Amino acid sequence: MNRGHLLRALLTLLLLTLAIPSVGAADAPLPHLDLEVELDPGSRQLAVVATLTPAAPRFRFLLHESLGVTTASLDGRPVAINASGREGNLRTWQTRAAARGKTLRIAYHGTLPALNASLDHRDVLRQLPPMAAVEGSFLPSGGGWYPQPATLFTYRVRLSVPGAQRALVAGRLLDEEVPDAAGGQYRASFAFVHPADGIDLMAGPWIVREKMVPGGAGEPLRLRTYFTRELHQVAGLADSYLDETRAHIEDYASEIGAYPFSGFSVVASPLPTGFGMPTLTYLGAEVLKLPFIRATSLGHEILHNWWGNGVYVDYASGNWAEGLTTFMADYAYKERESPDAARAMRLAWLRDFAALPPGSRQTLASFRARTHGAAAAVGYGKSAMVFLMLRDQLGEQHFATGLRTFWEQQRFRAASWGDLQRAFEQASGQQLGTFFRQWLERDGAPELRITSASAAASADGTRLTVELTQGVPAYSLRVPVEVRSGDHSASLAFEVDQAQQSASRRIDRMPRSVVLDPDLRLWRSLDPVQLPPILRQWIVAQAPRLFQVSSRPEVREAAAALAARLFETRPREIAAADLRTATSPVLLVGLHADVDAALTAAGLPPRPAQTARRGSAQVWTIAGQAGVPVAVVSARDTDALSAMLRPLPHYGSQSWLVFDGRRALGRGIWPMLDQAVPVRVAGPMRGN
Numbered sequence: 230m231n232r233g234h235l236l237r238a239l240l241t242l243l244l245l246t247l248a249i250p251s252v253g254a255a256d257a258p259l260p261h262l263d264l265e266v267e268l269d270p271g272s273r274q275l276a277v278v279a280t281l282t283p284a285a286p287r288f289r290f291l292l293h294e295s296l297g298v299t300t301a302s303l304d305g306r307p308v309a310i311n312a313s314g315r316e317g318n319l320r321t322w323q324t325r326a327a328a329r330g331k332t333l334r335i336a337y338h339g340t341l342p343a344l345n346a347s348l349d350h351r352d353v354l355r356q357l358p359p360m361a362a363v364e365g366s367f368l369p370s371g372g373g374w375y376p377q378p379a380t381l382f383t384y385r386v387r388l389s390v391p392g393a394q395r396a397l398v399a400g401r402l403l404d405e406e407v408p409d410a411a412g413g414q415y416r417a418s419f420a421f422v423h424p425a426d427g428i429d430l431m432a433g434p435w436i437v438r439e440k441m442v443p444g445g446a447g448e449p450l451r452l453r454t455y456f457t458r459e460l461h462q463v464a465g466l467a468d469s470y471l472d473e474t475r476a477h478i479e480d481y482a483s484e485i486g487a488y489p490f491s492g493f494s495v496v497a498s499p500l501p502t503g504f505g506m507p508t509l510t511y512l513g514a515e516v517l518k519l520p521f522i523r524a525t526s527l528g529h530e531i532l533h534n535w536w537g538n539g540v541y542v543d544y545a546s547g548n549w550a551e552g553l554t555t556f557m558a559d560y561a562y563k564e565r566e567s568p569d570a571a572r573a574m575r576l577a578w579l580r581d582f583a584a585l586p587p588g589s590r591q592t593l594a595s596f597r598a599r600t601h602g603a604a605a606a607v608g609y610g611k612s613a614m615v616f617l618m619l620r621d622q623l624g625e626q627h628f629a630t631g632l633r634t635f636w637e638q639q640r641f642r643a644a645s646w647g648d649l650q651r652a653f654e655q656a657s658g659q660q661l662g663t664f665f666r667q668w669l670e671r672d673g674a675p676e677l678r679i680t681s682a683s684a685a686a687s688a689d690g691t692r693l694t695v696e697l698t699q700g701v702p703a704y705s706l707r708v709p710v711e712v713r714s715g716d717h718s719a720s721l722a723f724e725v726d727q728a729q730q731s732a733s734r735r736i737d738r739m740p741r742s743v744v745l746d747p748d749l750r751l752w753r754s755l756d757p758v759q760l761p762p763i764l765r766q767w768i769v770a771q772a773p774r775l776f777q778v779s780s781r782p783e784v785r786e787a788a789a790a791l792a793a794r795l796f797e798t799r800p801r802e803i804a805a806a807d808l809r810t811a812t813s814p815v816l817l818v819g820l821h822a823d824v825d826a827a828l829t830a831a832g833l834p835p836r837p838a839q840t841a842r843r844g845s846a847q848v849w850t851i852a853g854q855a856g857v858p859v860a861v862v863s864a865r866d867t868d869a870l871s872a873m874l875r876p877l878p879h880y881g882s883q884s885w886l887v888f889d890g891r892r893a894l895g896r897g898i899w900p901m902l903d904q905a906v907p908v909r910v911a912g913p914m915r916g917n
Contacts (some may be wrong), residue, residue, distance in 0.1 A: 238569060259424055260284055260378035264386045270394060273361040275368075276338040281378045283333050289323040290376035291316060293359055296339035298322055304331045308361055317372040318358060330493065331894050335376060337806075341368075348500055349689040365499035366396075367511075370427025381424040388430070389416050389616050395455060396432035399425075399507040401491040423489075423506065426541065429506050431496055433457070438467040442475050444491075450475075451492030451731040457514050460497055466517075470495050473523040477531045484557075484629070486636045489539045493531060501875075505533035529558040539640060547594040547669065552612020553649075560613055575617070576901060577882045578610030582674065583755055584765035584881075587702050594646065594669040603769050603797075614752040615668045621750060622664070622707060623657045631656035663705050674754045675704045682743045684736075685911040693740055693908070694733040695723065703728045709746045713905065714738040720748075726762065742905040761899030762850035765881035767860050768797055770814040775800040778819035778827040787870040788818040791862065794874050805830065814858045818870070824863040833859060844894045845869035849885035852899045 236416045263280040275296065292298070294315075301310040301324070314321040323593060324333065344362035359368035368374040385403075388396040392408035392415050399649040408415060421428075444450040452474050454467040475495055482488050494509040497517055503526060504511040510530035517520055536557075537550035564572040582590075589603040593615070596608035620628040635644070635652035669880035681696045695710060705726040712719050722731040746753070769772060775792045777785050792800050795816070803811060810833055817827060821842065828835055833851060840847035846864040864870045872890045880886055880896060887895040 248601050255398045260382045262375070262378050262382055262384040262428075264375055264428075264761060265389075266386060266396075266430070266879050267389045268361065268366060268396065268430075269354075269391060270361045270363050270366045270432055271391070273343060273376065274338065275359070275361070277336070277375065279335045279337075281333055281376065282330065283324070284379055285322060286554060287911070288333060289321055290378075291319040292337060292376065293320055293339075293341075293373040294318050294320055294337070295341055295358070296337050296374065298335060298337045300336045301609075302334045308333070310335065317356070322376070341366075341374075344499060346499060354531075359430075361432075362499070363394075364432075364859075365497075366430075366432040367498065367500065367502075368430035370429045374430065375428060377427070381426055383420075383422055384425060385418065385420045386426060386428065386433075387390075387416070387418045389414050390432050391415070393434055395435045395437055396430065397455065397496070397509070398428050398430050399493065399509055401508075404507050423507075424541070425507070429504075429511070431455075431498070431511060433497065433499070436461040436499065438471065439473075440471045445487035448491065450478070450488065453492065453494040455494060455496040456517070457497050460517055463518070470517075471521060471892065473527055474531065477528045479537060481532055481557075485535050485632055486640075488534065489640065490534060493534070495527070501531070503609060505530035505538065507534060507538040515843040517622055525559060525562055528562070529554055532558045535578070535636065540636065541643040543643045543645040543648075546599055546647065547592075548596050548598060548613065549646050549649055551608050552593075552598075554617055555609045556613040556616040560617070561860060573576055575614065578606070578614055579749060579753070580760060580763050580898070581606040581610050581765050581882060583757070584763060585593050585761050585769055586771050587673075589710065589769060589770065589807045590672045592670055592672045606765075611668075611674075615762070617709075618668075618749065618752065619653065619661075619664065623653065623659065627657040627659075628653070630768075652909060667868045668752070673700075674752055675706060675749070676700045676754045677706070677708065677745060678756075679743060679745050679906045681708070681909070682740075682906050683909040683911050684740055686739070687735075688863075690735050690737060691739050692733055693721075693743075694731060696729070696731050697723065697725050698729050699725070701728045706751065709748060709750055710740075711747045712736060712740045713742045713744065714740050714788065740908045742907050744905050745901070753878050755901075756904060759902045761852040761884055761901070761903060762858050762860070763882055763884050763898065764795075764848070764850065764860060764877075766850075766858055767814045767816055768795060768878065770796065770879045771798055772813040773798060773800040774811050774813050774815045774826075775802045776805070776808055776815050776817045777802060779806075780823075781820075781867075783867050784820060784870065787867045788862070791870055792816055792818065795878055808857075808859075811857045812828065814860070816860050816862065817873050818862040819864075821863050822866060824861060828861070836861070836863065837885060839895070839897060840887050844887045844889040846873060846888040847886070848873075848880075848888070849900070 260281060265278040267276045287440065293623050296309050301308050307904045308324055310324050311741045312320050313323050337678055341361040344360040346366060355398045356371055357369050359372040359374040386398045392413040397420050400419040403418040403420055406416040415585065438456060440452045441449045442452060452471050454470050456467055457665065474495065478488050478493065478866050490508045493595055496509055496511045497514040498511045499514060501513045502777055519781050532554045536554050542548050542550050560571065560574055563574045585603050585606055591607055592609060596604060631653035634656050635649055637650055638652060646665060646669055650661050654661050677697065677699045679695050684691055684693050693712065697708065703726055708725055710721050710723060712721060717738060719736065721734055773796045777788055779785060808815065819827065827845050836847065837849055840849055846869040848862050850860045873888055875889050876893065883896045884899040885897050886893055
């Protein structure tokens with residue numbers, strides 16, 4: 230996830246309210262910020278001296294409420310800076326008489342909030358304060374730990390931390406001083422010469438491993454891992470991250486254009502983060518242990534150095550970077566794995582969207598950042614599918630050319646969906662206004678159906694006619710249809726742009742049935758009967774219900790905590806008598822024996838064979854449930870319920886799970902039902 234997502238977007242909005250000038254073009258002069266930073270994670274003390282040249286006579290900026298200005302000077306002469314208001318936990322400061330073109334020096338310090346190690350992955354998506362602790366410190370760009378001179382700026386940061394710590398910000402490492410004796414200070418300086426929209430600072434008790442590798446422009450790339458001692462002691466782990474980093478950079482450079490920075494670092498976080506900043510990624514230390522991360526999430530964050538950190542997002546028109554990165558990283562990995570794996574990911578996107586209540590769906594043009602599951606289904610899933618459909622329409626060569634054109638034209642500039650459209654039009658020679666307009670500005674998806682199909686033999690072969698319907702206003706679509714003739718099948722594509730449309734094609738064999746888009750390459754609303762339920766329906770439910778089937782207080786307390794963690798909206802508890810009349814998704818929770826008894830009493834199916842009584846807990850949705858969707862959490866004891874607090878919300882795309890403590894032993898999705906439409910034969914059969 231690009232670190233330029235929510236925190237920077239929020240801070241940018243705050244800065245705009247303070248009338249700070251924006252620099253839109255990469256070649257325009259940019260304000261520069263110089264920071265001298267001393268951080269003591271043990272005491273949480275932060276002391277900073279900021280030097281900048283204000284772009285306006287009266288300079289205003291934001292600092293976290295834990296920080297206070299001590300002195301300020303303008304060209305060496307004292308100047309007053311006063312607190313003048315608040316924006317949440319940020320205070321507004323302003324100079325009384327700053328003069329344009331003069332150097333402003335601001336000294337400030339304070340005691341930062343303690344690192345909150347209890348934050349889960351949802352919490353870290355929200356606006357975080359600057360936090361410090363010996364086990365790790367994170368000062369996010371949107372946390373108000375420095376005075377931002379403009380929406381875009383360049384910077385140089387000099388860092389000083391106790392000798393057992395290491396610290397960094399995004400940018401080129403200029404110099405580094407590692408203490409050779411106890412009690413010394415670690416010092417490092419970083420510079421970022423491209424337009425930056427924020428600065429994230431990280432510190433921790435890391436061991437640094439480094440490799441210098443050839444870069445695309447003849448300059449070597451500095452690759453690093455900043456790992457905890459525990460991670461560093463895992464044999465070969467740091468080296469494998471460095472090798473995979475190099476491989477990802479080389480792959481994307483050949484596909485898009487030269488890597489735009491001087492290096493890349495993988496930094497261990499004490500929080501469950503997955504952030505991509507220019508030149509680095511900040512990943513949770515627990516996640517870094519997982520073997521698949523190097524081949525998946527790592528590549529995603531590296532790709533953000535092109536999309537999001539190399540070409541900036543024009544948030545006013547929507548965030549295109551998350552979808553494009555998902556398509557070129559996560560989805561591309563599935564395509565390389567197998568056609569079945571790629572189809573499964575496409576199905577997951579469509580399932581996630583189908584699970585959203587209609588009122589929570591948004592347009593792609595309005596997507597800014599992932600703050601909850603509903604936004605992710607659109608900004609990641611739908612957006613990635615749009616790029617897939619665009620590649621299918623243009624062809625791989627024109628699509629690849631469009632990406633390279635976009636990179637060459639927009640490098641280190643703020644770009645919009647419109648800029649992407651123009652690059653693909655230039656590459657392909659096609660007019661794409663209708664394509665982009667319908668997918669960006671409409672918040673739903675086509676409800677497409679084949680209502681009937683017929684075939685007739687003719688002198689030149691067999692003529693297949695299909696009747697297609699969709700909602701109003703109609704989308705302009707290239708609809709894939711599979712034609713089945715016994716053990717033979719063929720794929721066709723029909724162009725439709727009306728609510729009701731008949732389309733015909735000549736085919737070689739007399740068909741028996743047709744299936745609409747069986748490979749799931751079209752963004753659409755799948756028929757509900759095709760879609761057995763997944764946990765996303767409960768996570769994003771607008772008015773979820775909790776049915777507790779165990780009476781012991783400690784079990785009920787653990788069940789309530791689990792439900793509160795799973796749902797994005799606070800659930801309301803119901804009694805057994807309310808189960809049949811509930812109108813919102815229900816989560817049934819309790820111990821094994823109580824769950825079995827409750828299912829029998831309610832006339833619901835017993836626990837499925839896939840879960841049986843494996844592990845310490847089982848979770849499943851009830852497939853084929855008429856009326857209210859019901860999901861079940863069945864646990865061996867209170868500890869088994871509590872163990873699922875953190876992991877369960879990560880599995881929204883699943884229909885069933887088996888847990889052993891916090892570890893998922895098994896998971897799966899109920900199969901999707903095939904909807905074949907029989908073909909009516911209108912004439913004598915000729916050849917089969």
